[in-house]
Amino acid sequence: xxxxxxxxxxxxxxxxxxxxxxxxxxxxxxxxxxxxxxxxxxxxxxxxxxxxxxxxxxxxxxxxxxxxxxxxxxxxxxxxxxxxxxxxxxxxxxxxxxxxxxxxxxxxxxxxxx
Amino acid sequence: xxxxxxxxxxxxxxxxxxxxxxxxxxxxxxxxxxxxxxxxxxxxxxxxxxxxxxxxxxxxxxxxxxxxxxxxxxxxxxxxxxxxxxxxxxxxxxxxxxxxxxxxxxxxxxxxxx
Numbered sequence: 715x716x717x718x719x720x721x722x723x724x725x726x727x728x729x730x731x732x733x734x735x736x737x738x739x740x741x742x743x744x745x746x747x748x749x750x751x752x753x754x755x756x757x758x759x760x761x762x763x764x765x766x767x768x769x770x771x772x773x774x775x776x777x778x779x780x781x782x783x784x785x786x787x788x789x790x791x792x793x794x795x796x797x798x799x800x801x802x803x804x805x806x807x808x809x810x811x812x813x814x815x816x817x818x819x820x821x822x823x824x825x826x827x828x
Numbered sequence: 829x830x831x832x833x834x835x836x837x838x839x840x841x842x843x844x845x846x847x848x849x850x851x852x853x854x855x856x857x858x859x860x861x862x863x864x865x866x867x868x869x870x871x872x873x874x875x876x877x878x879x880x881x882x883x884x885x886x887x888x889x890x891x892x893x894x895x896x897x898x899x900x901x902x903x904x905x906x907x908x909x910x911x912x913x914x915x916x917x918x919x920x921x922x923x924x925x926x927x928x929x930x931x932x933x934x935x936x937x938x939x940x941x942x
Contacts, residue, residue, distance in 0.1 A: 718871075747929065747930075749930075754934075754935075755934055755935070756832075756917050756919075756932030756933050756934045756935050757872070757930070757932050758932075759929040759930065759931070762929065770929055772929065804871055804872065806872075816874055816877075817874070817930065818874075819864075819871040819872040819873070820871050821869075821870050821871040822870075822871050
């Protein structure tokens with residue numbers, strides 16, 4: 715049973731560019747959350763998608779946007795990249811059945827902005 | 829607001845030593861509490877959880893008890909191994925089910941020496 719899959723694993727972008735990160739949730743999961751983890755810090759919640767809509771949002775600017783597709787996969791888009799956007803971006807999926815208190819995390823996408 | 833505070837690391841122990849990583853939280857109501865572990869270059873893995881006061885979560889020799897009177901959820905292990913070397917994150921979630929975002933502490937690095 716595949717877990718959460720994120721792509722790409724590493725990415726280098728130039729300041730001002732735009733980036734799209736992708737996430738496929740664990741089989742049977744319908745909810746996707748995105749987190750930003752700066753070096754040496756705990757993950758910070760960006761937003762959560764359910765039924766193709768943004769259900770919750772953390773304290774991140776509008777440069778951060780997302781999308782969820784009918785197959786429950788999700789994208790995170792960041793516009794006008796800043797050096798401070800360099801971080802590990804984690805996707806977590808969860809489902810409405812089974813262990814409702816468990817999130818499954820992917821291995822993340824390491825974004826470096828130069 | 830809601831927050832999680834962990835003891836600062838790194839924590840360096842010899843193999844078979846006793847481990848305690850302190851975690852305290854601030855939250856209204858009755859949050860669910862979690863410990864996640866992050867091995868080098870990987871995403872987060874759920875280590876254990878507790879959903880109500882006095883619950884004890886346990887997994888792989890690790891334990892933590894939900895103490896509402898002291899708002900704490902300290903992680904313990906009786907005998908650590910080199911393979912336990914990782915970063916440990918304490919986290920809380922306010923909402924029940926799958927809708928709530930996770931709020932993480934800053935993480936504590938554990939280094940176990942042979």
